Amino acid sequence: MFDIGFSELLLFGVIALIVLGPEKLPQAARTAGQWYAKLRRTISTLQSDIESELDLAETRKQMQDELAKIRQTETDMRRELAEMRGSMDKFENSQNQSLDTSYQSNTPQQQNHQPDTSSSSAIEKGDK
Incomplete structure (x- = not known):
């Protein structure tokens, strides 16, 4: 992180020993360690966030x-779906038209195939 070597740490420790003295150095090191741990936790938390x-x-x-x-x-x-509905409507309309056309073409033929009862009854009456 800071790229500090062992010799630099040793020099820092000697200066801290001279400045703080042997009585306060352990507590200062403990406090510095706690602050360092808090800083690392904060940085870790920020990174994860x-x-x-x-x-x-x-x-x-x-x-x-x-x-x-x-x-x-x-x-x-x-x-x-709209296209399919349109196609289905067109198909339905064409089928209805073809059914109507076939129904209309079949209807006159059915009338021609029915025997004319009025003319046959007239013939029968005339024969008697």
């Missing part, structure tokens, strides 16, 4: 992208 925020932001972006894809797919499906 930043990483989780970055992950959360990335997840949000992925969700928004997926949501956009879903909406696009929904739009496409609605459009295709």
Whole structure:
């Protein structure tokens, strides 16, 4: 982190021993260690918070992208459904027209195939 070598630490320890003296040096070292531990925990916590925020932001972006894809797919499906309904309506109309045409063409033939009872009854009356 600070790129401090062993010789530099030794020099720092000697200066601290001279300045603080042998009575206060252990407590000063203990206090410095506690502050260093707190600083490391704080930095670790900040790093994990930043990483989780970055992950959360990335997840949000992925969700928004997926949501956009879903909406696009929904739009496409609605459009295709409308096209299919239009095709089905056209097919239904054409089938109805062909049925109407075949019904109308069959109706006059059925009238021609029915025996004319009035003319046959007139013939029978005339024969008697």
